[in-house]
Amino acid sequence: MKIESKGLISLEINGEIYDYKLYQSLDSLSRTKSQRKSAKELNISHTVFNRRLLKAEDKLGVKITQKIGNGTHLTADGLKLLEEFRKYLIQIEKTSSINIAGGHISTGLLESIETPFDINIYSSNDEDAFKLAKRGVVDILTLDDPLIAYERDINFMPIAYDYLVLVSSPKSRNVESISDLEGLDFVGVNGSAQRLAWNSLRHYDIKFNIKDTVNSQFDAFKIVRNSENLYTFLNASYFKGNELLKYDTQHVISVIKVNEDKPEVDEFVRYLLNDAQKSIGKQGFTPMG
Template identity: 75%
Template sequence: MKFESTGLISIEIDGKIYDYKLFQSLESLNRTKSQRKSAKELNISHTVFNRRLLKAEEKLGLKITQKAGNGTLLTEAGIDLLNEFRKYSIQIEKTSNINIAGGHISSGLLESITKSFNINVYSSSDKDAFELAKRGAVDILTLDDPLLAYELNIDFTPIAYDYLVLISSPNSKEITSINDLQGLEFVNVEGSAQRLAWNSLEHYDIDYSLKKTVNSQFDAFKLVKNSENLHSFLNASFFKGNEILKFDTRHVISLIKVNEDKPEVDEYIDFILNDGQKAIENQGFTLI
C-alpha cells in the first residue's frame, strides 16, 4: 500500500484520496471504542459515521474496524492507517506544539501524563520513530528499549524503569518456575524490549518458539487472550501478568531530544524529569 501526503487534510493511498474526515473519525474511534460516542463527539449521525468507515473499507479493500462486545475497535490495518496520517500530520505541521514520536509504551506514557503541554504524539515501533526523527519531523524521540541508542551511540535520557510480565492464554497451564516455560509458543512484538525475554530463555536453556509476530503489544495481548495455548512477554506498566522474568527483563524507558532550537522542548523534558515523575509512577512504572 503506497501512502503519499497531499496537503494538510488528505492522504493519497494507492491513487485514492482520503480527506481529514476519515482520520478525524479514526482518531475519535480509537479513543472512544464506540461508533455512537464518536458520532456524537463529531456532531454527526451514527449512520453517517458508519457509512464513512464502510466507504473507506470498500476503497481500501481492507477491514479497518472490528466489533468487540458492544463497541468497535480499529483493526491492525486501521491502526496502521491512523498512524500514517499522524506521521504525515507531524511532518507537515509547523507549530509551537511539541511533536513526539516513539515506541507504543514510551509514547503512550507521555501522552497519558501530559495535560499542561501542547503535544502531538506519533506511536509506532522504536525503529520507525527513529526514521521519523532522522528526517527532523519530531522534537522528541522516545524509546521503549534503549538498544537502538546503544547501537548508534546516541545519548538518551532515562525517565523510568519497566519490566516484562508473562501473559498466557486463559486455559494454559500454571507457570511457577523457569522450567515451566520449556516448549511454549510465543507471540513476538517487533521492535519491543522482548529481546530481553528471549535472551533470558536462551540463557536458561529453555526451548521455545515464536509462532506469530505483531506490531504492538496490544495486538499481542488480544491474540494471546483469544488463543488456546499462546504466550507473550509484555510491559508490566500496561499489563498484569506473571513476573517470572521480572529481574531479567528490567529495562529503561527513555527519551532523546531531537530539536535543540525549541525552548518548549527543554521545558517539557524538565517537567518529565521532575514534577512529572509522580504521574509516571502512578502509571505503573518504576522511577529512575
C-alpha cells in the same frame, strides 16, 4: 496500500481521498478503544462514527478496526493508516509545536498524561521512529526499549520504568516457574522490549519457539487470548499477566532530545522528569526516583 499526501490534511490511498474526519476518528479510537466514547468526543452520533469507519473499510478493502473484549481497537492496517496521517501532520505542523515520534508504549504514555505543552505525537515502533528522527522530522524521540540508544552511544533520559508480563489464554497450560516455560510457543512483537525476555530464557537455558511475529502488542494479545498454549510477553503498564520475569525484564522508557535548538524541547523534558512523574505513575508505570 499506495499512500500519498493530498491537500492540507487529506491522504490519497489507492486513488481514493480520505480527509481529516477519518484521521480524527482513528486518532480518537486509538485512545478511547470505544466507538461510543469516540463519537461523544467528536460530537457526532455513534451511527455516524461507525458508518465513517465502515465506509473507509469498504473503500480500502481491509479491516481497520477489530473487537477485543468490550472495546474496539485498530488493526495493523488501521494503525498504519493512522501513522501515515500523523506523519503527514508532523511534516506540515507549525514549528512552535513539539513533534514527537516513538514506540507504541512510550508515545501511549505521553498521550495519556496532561501537559501544558503543544505536542504532536507520531506512534510507530522504535526503528521507524528513529528513522524519522534521523531525517530531522521530529523534535523528540521516545523509546520503548533503549537498545537503539545503547547500540549507537546516544544519550537518553529515562522517564519511567516498565517490565514484561507473560500473557496467554485461560485455556493454556498454567506456568508457575521458569522451568514451565520450556518448549512453549510464543508470539513476538517487532520493536518491543521482548528481547529482554528472550535473552532471559536463553540465560536460563530454556528452549522456546517464536511461532509468529506481529507489529502491535494488541495484535499479540488478541492472538494468544484466542489460542490454546500460545504465549507472549507484553508490557505490564498496559497488560495484566504472570510476573515471572519481572526483574529480568525491567527496563526504562526514555526520551532523546533530537532538536536541542528549540527551547520548548528542554522545557518539556524537564516537565516529564519532574512535574509529570505523579501522572506517569498513575498510568501503570514506575516513576523515576
